[in-house]
Amino acid sequence: MAISADYLAGVFRPQNEIRNALRKGRFFWTIEFVASSDHVLNDDLVTVDSFVRALARRPEVAGFSVTDRVHSDDDPDPVMMAKHIRDHAGTQPLVHWSGKDRSITDFESSLEAMSAAKLENMLLLTGDKLKITPVDRRPRYLESVSAIKLAKDNYPDLIIASALNPFKYREEEAMAQYLKLGKKIYAGTDFVITQIGFDIKKFEEALFWMDTRDYRVPMVANVMALTAARSRFIRKNQLAGVTITDSYHEFLQQEAELFPEQAPARVLRRTALLILGLRMLGYSGVQLTAIHTVDQLMTLHKQIDYLAKKCPDRVSWNKAWQESLTLPKAFIANPVPGKAWYMSSHMVNRPSSHAPLKDRIKYRTMKWSHSFLFDQGLGAKVLSGLVKNIQRHSKADKILERIERLIKAPLFGCETCGMCRLAETQYICPETCPKGLANGACGGTNDNTCEFGDRECIHSRKYRIAKDANVLSQLEHWLIPAVPDEARQTSSWPPHFRDEGPDIDKSGMDKPEPDISSDE
Ligand code: SF4
Numbered sequence: 001m002a003i004s005a006d007y008l009a010g011v012f013r014p015q016n017e018i019r020n021a022l023r024k025g026r027f028f029w030t031i032e033f034v035a036s037s038d039h040v041l042n043d044d045l046v047t048v049d050s051f052v053r054a055l056a057r058r059p060e061v062a063g064f065s066v067t068d069r070v071h072s073d074d075d076p077d078p079v080m081m082a083k084h085i086r087d088h089a090g091t092q093p094l095v096h097w098s099g100k101d102r103s104i105t106d107f108e109s110s111l112e113a114m115s116a117a118k119l120e121n122m123l124l125l126t127g128d129k130l131k132i133t134p135v136d137r138r139p140r141y142l143e144s145v146s147a148i149k150l151a152k153d154n155y156p157d158l159i160i161a162s163a164l165n166p167f168k169y170r171e172e173e174a175m176a177q178y179l180k181l182g183k184k185i186y187a188g189t190d191f192v193i194t195q196i197g198f199d200i201k202k203f204e205e206a207l208f209w210m211d212t213r214d215y216r217v218p219m220v221a222n223v224m225a226l227t228a229a230r231s232r233f234i235r236k237n238q239l240a241g242v243t244i245t246d247s248y249h250e251f252l253q254q255e256a257e258l259f260p261e262q263a264p265a266r267v268l269r270r271t272a273l274l275i276l277g278l279r280m281l282g283y284s285g286v287q288l289t290a291i292h293t294v295d296q297l298m299t300l301h302k303q304i305d306y307l308a309k310k311c312p313d314r315v316s317w318n319k320a321w322q323e324s325l326t327l328p329k330a331f332i333a334n335p336v337p338g339k340a341w342y343m344s345s346h347m348v349n350r351p352s353s354h355a356p357l358k359d360r361i362k363y364r365t366m367k368w369s370h371s372f373l374f375d376q377g378l379g380a381k382v383l384s385g386l387v388k389n390i391q392r393h394s395k396a397d398k399i400l401e402r403i404e405r406l407i408k409a410p411l412f413g414c415e416t417c418g419m420c421r422l423a424e425t426q427y428i429c430p431e432t433c434p435k436g437l438a439n440g441a442c443g444g445t446n447d448n449t450c451e452f453g454d455r456e457c458i459h460s461r462k463y464r465i466a467k468d469a470n471v472l473s474q475l476e477h478w479l480i481p482a483v484p485d486e487a488r489q490t491s492s493w494p495p496h497f498r499d500e501g502p503d504i505d506k507s508g509m510d511k512p513e514p515d516i517s518s519d520e
Contacts, residue, residue, distance in 0.1 A: 028220075030093075030220075032065045069127070080113075101139040114155070125162075128240035129434065141435035141442075161190065164177055164194050172353055185215050197221075207281060218285075220283060230290060269307075274321075276311065354468055359461065362427060424478055433459070448460040478505070
């Protein structure tokens with residue numbers, strides 16, 4: 001179905017089935033479309049065409065989800081790719097936009113391009129780390145919280161999705177995800193999409209958190225048809241934030257060996273079972289990953305319809321799920337890592353986490369110093385008098401920037417971003433996060449270790465400090481803006497005393513402190 005001149009004349013308006021399904025509370029599917037620089041555009045469109053026909057037959061398939069730089073850092077621009085797909089599919093896709101190696105200015109141009117192309121749905125992510133890290137510069141990451149707020153403030157009609165990775169098995173990294181979700185919702189998220197996962201208890205926990213915090217935002221689960229080969233690829237390339245346990249991985253390899261013919265059908269049946277389980281839990285839809293053919297799509301539909309009759313309730317579903325993870329000789333796969341942390345207390349088998357003494361002392365000391373030197377204290381009056389009128393990038397500012405870095409680099413790892421946010425980030429500098437994230441963790445942690453593998457995630461540390469200081473609500477409600485490029489390498493002190501520091505949006509502070517006292 002080629003694009004007609006009528007559309008160019010604005011007569012033909014593609015359906016936004018994602019928005020319609022959200023509004024009507026109808027369970028919906030989107031099909032993930034990985035746009036890669038390897039595939040020439042025409043090939044992709046031909047592939048899309050066959051799917052379009054399938055779409056016409058299945059009302060719950062709301063359209064495509066067009067990824068952003070999943071294969072390589074040079075994949076085609078998702079907005080351009082989504083426009084092509086929209087024009088062929090006749091339905092509004094979900095455009096993934098990730099902030100990796102992009103600035104506020106880049107995002108503003110993408111928003112303009114979205115508007116010009118009449119595209120209506122966006123999934124805003126910070127994104128995984130660049131496949132190839134530039135040697136001559138530090139790549140910046142526009143974080144999702146700032147992007148969501150920017151998009152909603154300037155294009156309020158856009159349907160904005162944001163991401164959550166509930167598949168975290170340490171208290172700190174798990175709570176860092178859930179608390180940051182609060183910020184994404186306050187920034188204007190219309191619906192949430194989880195990371196790919198295989199642990200139904202974590203899918204359930206995410207809904208439990210939403211309910212506990214009274215967040216009335218639809219949740220969509222990212223579901224992958226996980227084959228033995230795909231599991232090898234993901235573990236070899238360490239796809240950030242996706243947990244495939246040794247047990248589950250081994251199970252898939254054995255399954256493929258024992259049942260080479262039936263393995264694809266067993267994988268689809270497990271995928272169908274998971275989708276059914278998610279629908280039973282109350283998820284609003286699924287984003288399907290690694291479904292590449294119409295036949296797979298149709299088989300999945302038939303399987304779900306069949307299993308829905310066989311497993312009408314959670315008990316029968318649990319039994320069927322367990323069976324789908326069992327091989328002869330009673331080899332049962334466990335998609336959950338050992339010593340896993342879960343929010344609801346009866347599942348905990350780890351002591352609750354607390355900040356080490358040195359972090360607690362540092363936090364209190366810095367809080368007092370900040371108040372004395374930069375807030376109400378005598379120090380603030382003196383310092384303000386000395387530096388308040390120094391302008392950015394002036395000669396005096398260069399000297400002051402060096403003094404600021406001299407003092408703060410050894411203390412906090414300061415890189416003089418020009419917009420100090422230490423008072424809002426538990427005195428842990430966001431620049432010590434390789435992605436420079438201030439509002440909370442990306443989805444790439446593993447056992448509290450940073451996606452970059454060389455440190456503990458700073459947001460796990462921040463969580464412990466905030467918990468012990470009883471200020472977890474700051475991690476859930478304080479929206480910290482992104483650093484404008486032009487502020488970098490200047491002193492943050494003069495703007496601070498001119499009230500031109502970071503404009504923190506605290507408007508969401510209407511909820512009680514989250515209670516995470518699991519084993520007290
Ligand atoms: S420190 Fe945390 S948030 Fe930053 S890149 Fe590492 S894992 Fe992500």
